[in-house]
Amino acid sequence: MPQTLADAAHSELLIKKSRFIGCVQPVADRERAQHIVAELRATHPGAAHVCWALLAGGQSAAVDDGEPSGTAGRPMLDVLRHQDLEGVLATVVRYYGGVKLGAGGLVRAYTDSVAQALLLATKVPIVRHVTLICDAPYAQEGMVRRELDLAGATLGAVTHDANVTFTFQVAEADAAALQARLSEAGHGRITWRDMQA
Secondary structure (H helix, E strand, O other), X not given: OOEEEOOOEEEEEEEOOEEEEEEEEEOOOHHHHHHHHHHHHXXXXXXXXXXXXXXXXXXXXXXXXOOOOOOOHHHHHHHHHHOOEOOEEEEEEXXXXXOOOHHHHHHHHHHHHHHHHHHHOOEEXXXXXXXXXXXXXXXXXXXXXXXXXXXXXXXXXXXXXXXXXXXXXXXXXXXXXXXXXXXXXXOOOXXXXXXXX
16 A cells, blocks of 8 residues: 655665755656755755655656766666556655765765654554535435445535535545445435436
8 A cells, every 4th residue: 555654754864974954745747846955955955966756646756966867866766666556756865975986985975864853753654535415305315424424534515505515525445335335325316416417
């Protein structure tokens, strides 16, 4: 199950006099990620590199920021993918210490920076919700409300017309079972609206 982070977590590594400041944090999209990276550049004007990786909203990014190609952004992105994360930005600010690390050393340094920050991060499952609409006779309004409450659904609009119309959100994984329970408890008198209509 994909996860995201509850909040930001940081790490700091010193490797052969180079300082690597890592951070993982939840982000909604690429635009927000680029804003955060720009803020990091402004906060760390003396840094040699501000590398980053992003998995958010179906988009990914791996930016080496001047490090040899494939030694920073891609390894950072691989760590995020390996942990099945979504909506997460990983950044590593590097202050160069005067000693070259080589391609393998850079990959390890950037990978470790992200991995260490993730060890301190609180991961939370991503629960996708769907919106459903049903019509029920007035006599079944209380039963529908109880079932929605038991299922942990979030009730939206309720309108009273010829029938009672409920609009609600429920976890995608629970939607089919809830619809079946309501249809059975309503003895076939609950009708479902097509969301595409």
